[in-house]
Amino acid sequence: MKGEPVKPRVLIVDDEEVITTVLSTILGAWGFEPRAVNDPSEVLRILEKEEFDLILLDIRMPEISGLELLERIKGLHPGIPVIMITAVGTAEAAVKALKLGAEDFITKPFDQDEILNSVNAALSRRRREEELFGLEVDLSGEFTGALNVIDTILNQIEMDSYIIPGHSGRVSRHVLALGRMMDFPYDTLLELVVAARFHDIGKVFLSSDLRRKPVTAFGVRERTKYENHPIAGEKLIRDLKLFQKAPEIVRHHHERWDGKGFPDQLKGEEIPMESRLISVVEVYDAIRFARHDTQGHLQAENLALSFLKENSGSMFDPDMVRLFISYIQSEVK
Ligand SMILES: [Fe+2]
Numbered sequence: 585m586k587g588e589p590v591k592p593r594v595l596i597v598d599d600e601e602v603i604t605t606v607l608s609t610i611l612g613a614w615g616f617e618p619r620a621v622n623d624p625s626e627v628l629r630i631l632e633k634e635e636f637d638l639i640l641l642d643i644r645m646p647e648i649s650g651l652e653l654l655e656r657i658k659g660l661h662p663g664i665p666v667i668m669i670t671a672v673g674t675a676e677a678a679v680k681a682l683k684l685g686a687e688d689f690i691t692k693p694f695d696q697d698e699i700l701n702s703v704n705a706a707l708s709r710r711r712r713e714e715e716l717f718g719l720e721v722d723l724s725g726e727f728t729g730a731l732n733v734i735d736t737i738l739n740q741i742e743m744d745s746y747i748i749p750g751h752s753g754r755v756s757r758h759v760l761a762l763g764r765m766m767d768f769p770y771d772t773l774l775e776l777v778v779a780a781r782f783h784d785i786g787k788v789f790l791s792s793d794l795r796r797k798p799v800t801a802f803g804v805r806e807r808t809k810y811e812n813h814p815i816a817g818e819k820l821i822r823d824l825k826l827f828q829k830a831p832e833i834v835r836h837h838h839e840r841w842d843g844k845g846f847p848d849q850l851k852g853e854e855i856p857m858e859s860r861l862i863s864v865v866e867v868y869d870a871i872r873f874a875r876h877d878t879q880g881h882l883q884a885e886n887l888a889l890s891f892l893k894e895n896s897g898s899m900f901d902p903d904m905v906r907l908f909i910s911y912i913q914s915e916v917k
């Protein structure tokens with residue numbers, strides 16, 4: 585299989601089994617795919633054979649120091665973000681680790697929010713590099729600075745969501761692949777990926793309670809507030825003055841093919857094609873990675889796909905549904 589798996593793979597390296605078990609459990613429950621290693625001498629061999637999106641690395645281990653291992657990992661695989669696991673008394677080593685290229689460090693005893701914030705921030709930086717940079721964007725300092733600010737806000741929004749964190753990253757990754765399949769020109773791809781990544785940025789104005797509720801549980805007042813998020817998002821992206829079409833795409837990501845969506849009740853091809861595409865992908869992801877989901881992943885995936893099929897022609901553009909389903913079925917199994 586080529587390309588990035590839907591579930592981010594995290595390699596956890598710590599000589600203490602209890603630590604790798606705790607971290608594996610936390611990350612597994614949050615939709616990551618953890619792989620625990622208790623013997624640090626195996627790490628480089630494993631990295632030769634398997635691909636990971638992130639490494640959690642203990643700073644203090646017998647036989648080899650975490651810093652030495654970090655240096656070797658960075659030499660061989662500079663693209664993989666590494667977060668150090670530190671304990672009391674390792675502050676100095678943690679600073680050295682950051683100089684050697686570690687993304688961040690988390691401290692024992694663990695705080696779940698701290699871990700997830702750190703992991704999500706590292707992954708979203710990496711995804712942004714892969715996706716936007718994959719388009720060979722000539723990024724000026726201004727551009728990256730602005731994107732970093734928005735990304736940080738987005739991470740906070742995603743911590744308080746009824747969807748497992750990483751929604752925007754997953755959506756933009758799929759949308760980029762689909763845009764490439766459709767042979768979109770470079771400028772269209774860039775606007776599309778940016779819009780996909782920031783489609784829900786307008787949720788920054790919603791209370792975290794509201795963000796955590798599934799849409800089906802909203803009262804009338806809550807719904808009105810919620811339905812403003814595409815407009816708020818459009819304004820934020822427009823204010824950046826970096827993108828042409830992205831603001832409009834964000835505004836229309838909740839329109840429906842039958843004209844019953846929001847905010848403008850656009851219908852059919854009146855809705856920008858990019859918004860029609862994002863809408864299919866983002867609803868798929870919201871069902872597939874619902875936080876309250878108690879079913880297995882396979883059931884969630886089937887549920888998401890049947891929702892798309894059932895609502896093709898009413899909620900969604902049938903062509904986009906067909907395209908997405910054929911793409912996702914050929915993707916990661
Ligand atoms: Fe949305």
Ligand SMILES: [Fe+2]
Nearest residue numbers: 751783784866
């Ligand atoms: Fe969304």
